[in-house]
Amino acid sequence: MSRVLQAYRFALDPNNVQAANLNRHAGARRYAFNWGLAFVKAALGQREAEKSYGLSGDDLTPVPWTLPALRLRWNQIKNGIAPWWAGCSKEAFSAGLADLANALKNFTDSKKGKCKGGKVGFPRFKKRGKARDSFRYTTGSYGPCGELHVKLPRIGPVKVHEPMGALTSRLVDGRARLGGATVSRTAGRWFVSFTVETEREIPDTPSARQVRGGVVGIDLGVKHLAVLSTGEKVPNPKHAARAEKELRRTSRAYARSQPGSNGRAKLAAELAKQHAHTANQRRDGLHKLTTELARTHRTVVIEDLNVTGMVRNRHLAKAVFDVGMGELRRQLEYKCGRTVRNPKTGTDVYVPGWHGAHLHVADRWYPSSKTCSGCGWRNPSLTLSDRTFTCKRCGLVIDRDENAAINLRRLVDREYIGDVKTARGADRKTSALAVPARRQVAAKREPGTARADQTGGASPRGEAA
Ligand SMILES: [Zn+2]
Numbered sequence: 001m002s003r004v005l006q007a008y009r010f011a012l013d014p015n016n017v018q019a020a021n022l023n024r025h026a027g028a029r030r031y032a033f034n035w036g037l038a039f040v041k042a043a044l045g046q047r048e049a050e051k052s053y054g055l056s057g058d059d060l061t062p063v064p065w066t067l068p069a070l071r072l073r074w075n076q077i078k079n080g081i082a083p084w085w086a087g088c089s090k091e092a093f094s095a096g097l098a099d100l101a102n103a104l105k106n107f108t109d110s111k112k113g114k115c116k117g118g119k120v121g122f123p124r125f126k127k128r129g130k131a132r133d134s135f136r137y138t139t140g141s142y143g144p145c146g147e148l149h150v151k152l153p154r155i156g157p158v159k160v161h162e163p164m165g166a167l168t169s170r171l172v173d174g175r176a177r178l179g180g181a182t183v184s185r186t187a188g189r190w191f192v193s194f195t196v197e198t199e200r201e202i203p204d205t206p207s208a209r210q211v212r213g214g215v216v217g218i219d220l221g222v223k224h225l226a227v228l229s230t231g232e233k234v235p236n237p238k239h240a241a242r243a244e245k246e247l248r249r250t251s252r253a254y255a256r257s258q259p260g261s262n263g264r265a266k267l268a269a270e271l272a273k274q275h276a277h278t279a280n281q282r283r284d285g286l287h288k289l290t291t292e293l294a295r296t297h298r299t300v301v302i303e304d305l306n307v308t309g310m311v312r313n314r315h316l317a318k319a320v321f322d323v324g325m326g327e328l329r330r331q332l333e334y335k336c337g338r339t340v341r342n343p344k345t346g347t348d349v350y351v352p353g354w355h356g357a358h359l360h361v362a363d364r365w366y367p368s369s370k371t372c373s374g375c376g377w378r379n380p381s382l383t384l385s386d387r388t389f390t391c392k393r394c395g396l397v398i399d400r401d402e403n404a405a406i407n408l409r410r411l412v413d414r415e416y417i418g419d420v421k422t423a424r425g426a427d428r429k430t431s432a433l434a435v436p437a438r439r440q441v442a443a444k445r446e447p448g449t450a451r452a453d454q455t456g457g458a459s460p461r462g463e464a465a
Contacts, residue, residue, distance in 0.1 A: 004200045004334075004354070005179065011161035012150065012183075012190040021155045022183060022190055026133035028088040030126045032096030035081070036070050037123055040104065065108075067101035089154040092135040134184030142181050143194070144168050150192050152183065160192070167194065175199050187276035188269055203356035206298045210357055213297035217408030219368070219401040220325050225285050227401035229301075229409035237285035240278065247274045282324050286331055294335035294355040301408040302329060304364040332359045360412045372396055373406035 014022060043063040050060050064070045074097060078085045085093065103123035110120035140153045144164050149157040170176035176198040183192050217229035226234045250271050257264040293300050303325075336359035337352040353359070362368060369389075370382045377393035382400075389396070389403040 002200060002202050002352075003197050004202075006176075006196050006198050006200075007193055008164070008167045008196060009191055009193040010150070010164060012192055013159045013161050014155075014190060015159075018155055018158050019190070022158075022185075023133070025088050025092045025135045025155070025183070026185065027128070028085070028092040029096040029099075029135040030128065030131060031082065032074065032093040033100050034096075034125050036064070036074070036097050036100040037125060039070075039073060040064060040100075065101070065104055067098055070097045070101055087154070089135075089137065089140070089152075091137045091140065091153070094138075095134075095136045132184065134182060136183070137181045143178050144171065150181075152181075152192075158192075167196065170196070170198060187272040189273075189276070200354060202352050202354060206356055207295075209296050210298045210355075215299040215301065215409050215412050216293065216297045217301045217368075217405040217410070217412075218293070218328070219303070219404040219408065220328060224401070225282070225324075226289060226328070227399065227405050229402070229405040231402055233402075234285075234289055237281050240281050240285070243274065243278045243281060247271070247278055250274055279327075283327055286324065286327055290328065290331040290335050291355075294332065294353065294357045297357055299358045299360055299412050300332055300336055301360045301362060301412045302332065303366070303368055303404075303408065304361050329361070362408055362411055366407075366411060368404040368407040368411075369400065371403075371407050373398065373403045373410070 012022075040063055043061050046061045047063065062069075064073050071094070074093065078093075100123060103120075106120045107122055137153065142152055143150070144160075144167060145151045145157055147163040147165065147168055148160055150160055150164075151157050167176070171178070176196045179195040179197050181192055181194050183190065185191070215229075219227050223236075224233045225236045228234070250267060254264065254267040254271050257267055333353070335354050336357040337350060338359040338361070339348045339350050341347070342349050367378060370380060371378050372389065372391040372394065374391060374396035375394040377391050379389070379392070382389070387400050389398050389400050391397075
C-alpha cells in the first residue's frame with residue numbers, strides 16, 4: 001500500500017446567499033493579491049527614489065517579496081484598509097498573497113533564466129470578471145458533511161450536485177485524509193475540488209495482461225477521441241458531436257454579435273458554458289480510455305505537447321483537441337508511472353503510477369506524423385488537413401493518426417532495445433521480447449529517492465480512475 005494524492009471534484013448548488021458569499025470570497029482573494037502588488041510596486045518605486053539620493057544596502061526600503069513578508073504587512077494593515085475582512089475566511093486573503101508571492105518568484109526565476117519556456121512578466125493586477133474566480137482552504141473545518149453537503153468555513157454547508165459516495169466512505173473509515181480544498185467558478189458554475197491523500201495498492205511488476213499488451217502508441221484524433229497503434233479507433237463519447245455542433249453555432253453567433261452589446265455578453269456566457277460541457281464530456285471519455293490503456297499495456301507512448309509555445313488557434317476543433325491532449329497526458333501521468341528528470345541533479349527519477357504501467361512521452365521534435373511507419377521516409381510538407389499519409393518511397397497509404405500512433409510505439413521499441421537505425425520491420429517482432437521498460441528505467445533511479453511503494457513518494461493528482 002502506498003499513499004498517493006488524488007483530487008475529487010464536485011459541482012456545487014449554492015443558494016443565493018451562499019453564491020453571493022462565494023463571490024465575496026473570490027473577491028477577497030483578488031483584493032489581497034492586488035493590494036500586495038500595489039504595495040510591492042510602491043516599495044520598488046520608493047527604493048529607486050532612495051537610490052537616487054545615494055542610499056544603498058540596508059538603508060533602502062525593503063520590498064515584501066515573499067509570502068511571510070507579505071502576510072506580515074497584510075496583518076499589520078488589514079484593519080485600516082479592509083475593515084470588512086473578518087466577514088471572509090482568512091484563507092481567501094492568504095491564497096491571494098500566496099499567488100502573488102508565487103508570481104513574483106516566477107518573475108525572478110525567469111529573469112535569472114531558471115525557468116523553462118517563455119519569459120514570465122511582472123505580475124499584473126487582477127480584474128474582476130477577467131481573472132478566474134477561486135479561493136482555497138488549507139486549514140480549518142472544511143470538508144464533506146454527509147453525502148450531499150460540503151462544509152465551507154464562513155459560508156456554511158453548501159449542497160453538492162451529486163452524492164460524494166466514494167470520497168465520504170474513504171474519509172469515514174480513515175483510508176483517506178483531506179489535504180486542502182479549492183473552490184472555483186467555471187462557466188458560471190461553482191465547483192469544489194478536494195485534494196485527498198489516500199491509500200492505493202500499486203503493483204510492483206507488470207501484470208500478465210500488461211506484458212501481453214506490450215507497447216502501445218496513441219495519437220489523439222480530431223474525428224475520433226484517439227487512434228491506437230493497433231489500428232483501433234476509439235470513438236468520441238456519445239453526444240459529443242451534438243455538443244460540438246451547438247458550440248460551433250454559438251461561437252458563430254458570438255463572432256457576428258456587436259462588441260460591447262448585451263447580446264454579446266449573453267453569448268459569451270453561453271459559449272463558456274458549452275465549452276465547459278464539451279470539455280467535460282471529452283474528459284469522461286479520456287478517463288475510460290486511459291484507465292483501460294494503463295491496465296492493459298506495459299508501456300504507453302504519447303506525443304509531447306508544446307503548451308507554452310502553442311499558438312492560440314482560432315479553429316474550434318483544434319482548441320478542443322489541445323485541451324484533450326493536455327488532459328490525456330495528465331491522466332496517464334498518474335495512472336501510469338513515469339520518469340521525470342530532477343532539474344537540480346539532472347538525474348532521472350521513476351515515479352510509479354496506479355496501475356504499474358509506464359508512460360513514455362516522445363521528444364517534442366519527434367516527427368511522428370511526418371514519418372512513414374512502413375519505411376521511415378519523411379514527408380516534410382505534410383499539413384494538418386492531410387488526413388491520410390501517402391508514402392512516396394514504399395507506397396504505403398495509411399490513416400494519418402494511425403501512422404503517427406505506430407511511429408510513437410516504435411520510438412519506445414527502438415529506445416529500449418537500443419537499436420536506433422536498423423530497427424525497421426524487425427522491431428515489430430522484437431518488441432514482445434524487449435526488457436520491460438519500467439525495470440530499465442527504475443534502475444536509473446536516483447539513489448536515495450523514496451519510491452511510492454515504500455513511503456508516500458508519489459503524488460499523482462487527478463480524479464478517481
Ligand atoms: Zn514508406
